[in-house]
Amino acid sequence: MSESGNGRIEDTGFSMATITDVAELAGVSVKTVSRVMNNYEHISTKTLKKVERAMAELNYAPSSIARQMRTGDSLSIGMIYGDPSSGYQARLNHAVLKACSDARRYLAVELFDEKNADWQKQVEDFLDRTKVTNMILVPPMCDSTDLHELLTRRQVSFVLISPSRPVPGASSIAMDDRKASREMINHFIGLGHKKIAHIAGHPDHVATLLRRQGYEEALQRAGISLREEYVVSGRFRFRYALECAEQLLSLDEPPTAIFVANDEMAAAVVMTANRLGLRVPEDLSVAGFDNTPISQTIWPELTTVAQPFAEIAKAAVESMRTMKRTNNSVSETLILEHNIMIRASTGPAPKA
Amino acid sequence: MSESGNGRIEDTGFSMATITDVAELAGVSVKTVSRVMNNYEHISTKTLKKVERAMAELNYAPSSIARQMRTGDSLSIGMIYGDPSSGYQARLNHAVLKACSDARRYLAVELFDEKNADWQKQVEDFLDRTKVTNMILVPPMCDSTDLHELLTRRQVSFVLISPSRPVPGASSIAMDDRKASREMINHFIGLGHKKIAHIAGHPDHVATLLRRQGYEEALQRAGISLREEYVVSGRFRFRYALECAEQLLSLDEPPTAIFVANDEMAAAVVMTANRLGLRVPEDLSVAGFDNTPISQTIWPELTTVAQPFAEIAKAAVESMRTMKRTNNSVSETLILEHNIMIRASTGPAPKA
DNA sequence: TTGTATGCGTTATCAA
DNA sequence: TTGATAACGCATACAA
Numbered sequence: 001m002s003e004s005g006n007g008r009i010e011d012t013g014f015s016m017a018t019i020t021d022v023a024e025l026a027g028v029s030v031k032t033v034s035r036v037m038n039n040y041e042h043i044s045t046k047t048l049k050k051v052e053r054a055m056a057e058l059n060y061a062p063s064s065i066a067r068q069m070r071t072g073d074s075l076s077i078g079m080i081y082g083d084p085s086s087g088y089q090a091r092l093n094h095a096v097l098k099a100c101s102d103a104r105r106y107l108a109v110e111l112f113d114e115k116n117a118d119w120q121k122q123v124e125d126f127l128d129r130t131k132v133t134n135m136i137l138v139p140p141m142c143d144s145t146d147l148h149e150l151l152t153r154r155q156v157s158f159v160l161i162s163p164s165r166p167v168p169g170a171s172s173i174a175m176d177d178r179k180a181s182r183e184m185i186n187h188f189i190g191l192g193h194k195k196i197a198h199i200a201g202h203p204d205h206v207a208t209l210l211r212r213q214g215y216e217e218a219l220q221r222a223g224i225s226l227r228e229e230y231v232v233s234g235r236f237r238f239r240y241a242l243e244c245a246e247q248l249l250s251l252d253e254p255p256t257a258i259f260v261a262n263d264e265m266a267a268a269v270v271m272t273a274n275r276l277g278l279r280v281p282e283d284l285s286v287a288g289f290d291n292t293p294i295s296q297t298i299w300p301e302l303t304t305v306a307q308p309f310a311e312i313a314k315a316a317v318e319s320m321r322t323m324k325r326t327n328n329s330v331s332e333t334l335i336l337e338h339n340i341m342i343r344a345s346t347g348p349a350p351k352a
Numbered sequence: 353m354s355e356s357g358n359g360r361i362e363d364t365g366f367s368m369a370t371i372t373d374v375a376e377l378a379g380v381s382v383k384t385v386s387r388v389m390n391n392y393e394h395i396s397t398k399t400l401k402k403v404e405r406a407m408a409e410l411n412y413a414p415s416s417i418a419r420q421m422r423t424g425d426s427l428s429i430g431m432i433y434g435d436p437s438s439g440y441q442a443r444l445n446h447a448v449l450k451a452c453s454d455a456r457r458y459l460a461v462e463l464f465d466e467k468n469a470d471w472q473k474q475v476e477d478f479l480d481r482t483k484v485t486n487m488i489l490v491p492p493m494c495d496s497t498d499l500h501e502l503l504t505r506r507q508v509s510f511v512l513i514s515p516s517r518p519v520p521g522a523s524s525i526a527m528d529d530r531k532a533s534r535e536m537i538n539h540f541i542g543l544g545h546k547k548i549a550h551i552a553g554h555p556d557h558v559a560t561l562l563r564r565q566g567y568e569e570a571l572q573r574a575g576i577s578l579r580e581e582y583v584v585s586g587r588f589r590f591r592y593a594l595e596c597a598e599q600l601l602s603l604d605e606p607p608t609a610i611f612v613a614n615d616e617m618a619a620a621v622v623m624t625a626n627r628l629g630l631r632v633p634e635d636l637s638v639a640g641f642d643n644t645p646i647s648q649t650i651w652p653e654l655t656t657v658a659q660p661f662a663e664i665a666k667a668a669v670e671s672m673r674t675m676k677r678t679n680n681s682v683s684e685t686l687i688l689e690h691n692i693m694i695r696a697s698t699g700p701a702p703k704a
Numbered sequence: 705t706t707g708t709a710t711g712c713g714t715t716a717t718c719a720a
Numbered sequence: 721t722t723g724a725t726a727a728c729g730c731a732t733a734c735a736a
Contacts (some may be wrong), residue, residue: 018713030715030724030727031715031724034715065712065713067712067714068714069417069730093445094436094442094461099462101481107449108453109449110451131413239649239650297616370729383706384705386731390731394706418728418729424712
């Protein structure tokens, strides 16, 4: 009787091919196979072919476990976020998860409690437990200088997603919120709208500022003068946006189009418009931001800005590899292309 | 110059203690340390103490990598799902991710394209790539016999979350949809409601049937006769529910309460009620199901049923360990407790 | 009750 | 351009 009782079970003939199997079949050494996998340059075309054929024949895939064991660097990537149920975070979560999967990496997550004064300890515990040495930082924590310092001290390298400002030694990945906002306003203008309002997000988020700037820039460039009463703050929350919408639509000269800083709030605008007897988009055009699930569950479906979640996540995961490889400390910022999703909630301006 | 350029970088004195370090400090063999970690029984109290103290002093944590390498079984758990943006899946994703994190396991995911006729190949590729030997199956794919057969053939063990029916050789984890529905109806009855309608989900999901059954059972037990016109199908979709709500509220004798099979549809009901000039909950009580984000973003916040996501995920992840340990083939079904979240969308029946 | 030696799959050193 | 072999940290057969 063995001690623990869980001896080797996998003995079913369906075992995976190892590097040794490949080497044998190809008639070369394991090191050569290793070289092929790692794109070593000085390999004769002949052996390269042999090895590649053997790998294909055996349907070989390297064991990331053994690789980790040998190289010492963890394949795990850490991510800490606040509210997992926000549409933004849900999309980002999936995208990052998928990117990790595709890159044969693993994701370790921790729920971050902003109200917890002891959050630094929570992060340290997370690092101890998971042993991650690479992290993805998302808004709004990605802007915490304290967090940056903690991670630097622990020699954890990190990449920032949509930070307020770049951080020395870390690369950032983002989309161009301002440009996207300008494009959305131009979409309105192209439909003949002139009275265009904006419901802004939470003042603590940079995205709020950028989106508002884009809104203002586009109007100015089109020669449409800004009206103070056309900009209100909904703090990214559905319920505040209900009031904002009511306020805007009760103006003496109500807008014919509203550019809303996120989809949740845009949904609230549609809801309020309906309640007030306005049809969307015939009487009022509404556009959101983020392309979160809600944008396609409500009716009419929301015109919105699609963040390039998949690309952002992929870039984030890949950047970790580059960092490891080159061990560099440049702080480059990568801007990825968004998409304007024109759907049913925007239409021609009503004939006044 | 070394070949690949990425030599040992980690040389910063911040290295982790290994089992050997612990053994040396404790003055015992590595095997003994190993025994301590794995709760081997026959160890003298004295050596036990010594080892434990050494582990504490070195802040030792075993390397899961090396352990995987040695035991052969992967710490990765696979999960395949369809729509990542559904509220249900978003919550489940986070819960599973967190459970994996806590259990020092890793999650590998794949987006499942139901329209892809070649899905079997997609799954096989996923298995090859990730080498997972444990999977979590979620609705609705968890009911696919083809998938079960494929995984069994590949010797991948799996656990089912909320399946239609148990599967031999796999354990299932679920909540009691029927009971929860009965409780919600009883909540309505307790508030004095007698005219209670139901908007059902998509006919392909078991949850739809179970929730409807619970609705009917509770009414019958309370001696309230069922009305055919009070049950309509919204197929879990917001936009269908808009029509359902309008239909129900236009009846000669409209309901004073509506039990809706998910939160998205419940949101649509609230929206429609508002449009028709009905106040929630003064004129109409509305309850949803799932406790998805939308239930707390709309106003009034939705009374709903909270699935025990965290517990379900934890149980799923833990069950994999049990399976590995005992290599058993029982198909047990674990039912976890839900929570009825009473919020602002339900209130006393209006005095008729 | 405890210790020694071996191997898991990969990459790195050094030699050919 | 290639190959033999050690080493990563851990768990186990076998020995004591």
